[in-house]
Amino acid sequence: MAEKAFQDYYPDELSHCYGCGRLNEHGLQLKSYWDGDETVAVFHPRPYHMAIPGVVYGGLIASVIDCHGTGSASAAAYRAAGREMGTDPGFRFVTASLRVDFLRPTPLGVPLEVRGRIREVKERKVVVAVTVRAGGEECARGEVVAVRMPEHMMPGRTTA
Numbered sequence: 306m307a308e309k310a311f312q313d314y315y316p317d318e319l320s321h322c323y324g325c326g327r328l329n330e331h332g333l334q335l336k337s338y339w340d341g342d343e344t345v346a347v348f349h350p351r352p353y354h355m356a357i358p359g360v361v362y363g364g365l366i367a368s369v370i371d372c373h374g375t376g377s378a379s380a381a382a383y384r385a386a387g388r389e390m391g392t393d394p395g396f397r398f399v400t401a402s403l404r405v406d407f408l409r410p411t412p413l414g415v416p417l418e419v420r421g422r423i424r425e426v427k428e429r430k431v432v433v434a435v436t437v438r439a440g441g442e443e444c445a446r447g448e449v450v451a452v453r454m455p456e457h458m459m460p461g462r463t464t465a
C-alpha cells in the first residue's frame with residue numbers, strides 16, 4: 306500500500322483547504338511526507354500559476370510553504386507524542402505566521418521540492434523552516450509558525 310500523506314489523515318470536515326484539502330477539487334492538494342527528520346512535498350505548478358512568463362507566482366509559493374508547514378507541524382506533534390497520525394485527539398494546526406523570502410525567480414515547467422525542518426515543538430505551537438527548490442536550486446525559503454486550532458474554528462462551531 307502506498308504511504309499516506311499527512312493531509313490524507315485530516316478528517317473530511319478539515320479537508321477543504323485551498324492549499325492542501327484532498328476534497329477541494331479547485332485546490333492545490335499538496336501532499337507532504339516524512340523523509341527522515343525532514344518533511345518533503347513535491348508540487349508541479351501548472352502553466353497558469355504564472356507571475357510573468359516562465360516564472361512561478363509568488364503567492365503560489367507562499368501557499369505551498371504554508372500548507373507544507375502546517376501539515377509538518379501536525380506530523381511533528383504526533384511524532385513528539387509518540388502517536389500515529391490520525392489518532393484521537395487530533396493535533397490540528399492553523400497558520401499564525403507565514404514568512405517567505407523569494408531568493409531568485411522560480412522557473413515554471415519543473416517540479417518544486419518543498420522541504421521542512423522542525424525548529425520547535427511546544428504544546429500549542431510548532432515552528433517549521435521550509436525551503437523550495439526548482440531544478441536543484443533554492444528559489445525561496447520561509448518559516449511557518451503553526452498554532453493548535455482553537456475549538457471555535459472547528460467547522461460547525463459558532464461560538465468562541
Ligand SMILES: CCCCCCCCCCCCCC(=O)SCCNC(=O)CCNC(=O)[C@H](O)C(C)(C)COP(=O)(O)OP(=O)(O)OC[C@H]1O[C@@H](n2cnc3c(N)ncnc32)[C@H](O)[C@@H]1OP(=O)(O)O
Nearest residue numbers: 314315319322375391396397398399400401402430450452
Ligand atoms: C490528523 C491531523 C489533522 C489536522 C487538520 C488540520 C487542518 C488544517 C487545515 C489547513 C490549514 C492551512 C493553513 C491555513 O490557511 S489556516 C488559516 C489562516 N490562519 C488563521 O485563520 C488563524 C487565525 N489566528 C488565530 O486564530 C489565532 O491568532 C491563533 C490560533 C493563530 C493564535 O492564537 P493565540 O494568539 O491565542 O495563541 P496563543 O496566545 O495561545 O499563543 C500560542 C503560541 O503561538 C505564538 N503566536 C501566536 N500568534 C503568533 C504570530 N502571529 N506570530 C508568531 N507567534 C505567534 C505565541 O507567541 C505563543 O508562543 P509561545 O509563547 O508559546 O512560544
